[in-house]
Amino acid sequence: MMDGVNRLARKVPTWVVYLLGLVPLGYLIWGAVAGGLGPDPVKAIEHALGERGLQFLLASLAVTPLRRLGLNLVRFRRALGLLAFLYVALHLTAWVWLDMGLRFGEMATDLTKRPYIIAGMVGFVVMLPLAATSWNGAIRRMGAVAWNRLHRLAYVAILAGVLHLSLLVKVWTVETLVYVALALGLLAVRLVPKAGRARPAGV
Known part of the structure; x- marks a missing residue:
């Protein structure tokens, strides 16, 4: 069965992943134009964009563990990562422009006083x-070793993302707990086996 899924995945062009990844953005824009985002559309836009960014980042980190289980989606990892960055960047833009109204003085104050904003900014920067x-x-320019080392920043990004979400919500919901559990689980699966293989024999 897994072989059949892998064969099907190899036939899917990468642009299809990008196209499907933009569907939530199109739906969100349509909701904003139609006035269907509830009494606080700005917060709804912020939340939706941030949540999609977190989801795509989790999906990109899940590629390696899924490959160990026999499902090879490596060719889509770049698309998932770039979609995650797109939604996180739009999430930040919505906060800067729609929520804060480009009031940079207030934003600078929030960056020093609000831990959830600090965590979110760390995630975006990395x-x-x-x-x-x-x-x-x-x-090619960096070399595979340096490139892989740099892209471990994805671990920092996902930790910052779930910390941002956890500090932002006033009440821990099942949804929040699921995101935290998925992030920690993916990091454990990716990092713990590596630490085990690096341990000298007999230790």
Whole structure:
């Protein structure tokens, strides 16, 4: 069965992933135009964009564990990562422009006083070099070892993302707990086996 799924995945063009990844954005824009985002559309836009960014980041980190289980989606990892960056960048833009109204003085104050904003900004900043080097030329110029080392910043990004969400919500919901559990689980699956293999024999 897994072989059949892998064969089907190999036939799917990467642009299909990008196209499907933009569907939630189109739906959100349609909701904003139609006035269907509830009494506080700005917060609804912020929340939806941030949540999609977190979901795509989790999806990109899930590629390696899924490959160990026999499902090879590596060719889609770049698309998932770039979609995550797009939604996180739009989430930040919505906060800066729609929510704060470009009041940079207030934003600077929030960046020093509100832990959830600090965590969110850390997540965005570490995603910048990931997005900037998500092309084949960057791998050739940096070398595979340096490129892989840099892209471990994705671990920092997902931790910052779930911390941002956890600090933002006033009441821990099942949804929040699921996101935190998924993030910690994916990090454990990716990092713990590596630590085990690096341990000297007999230790």
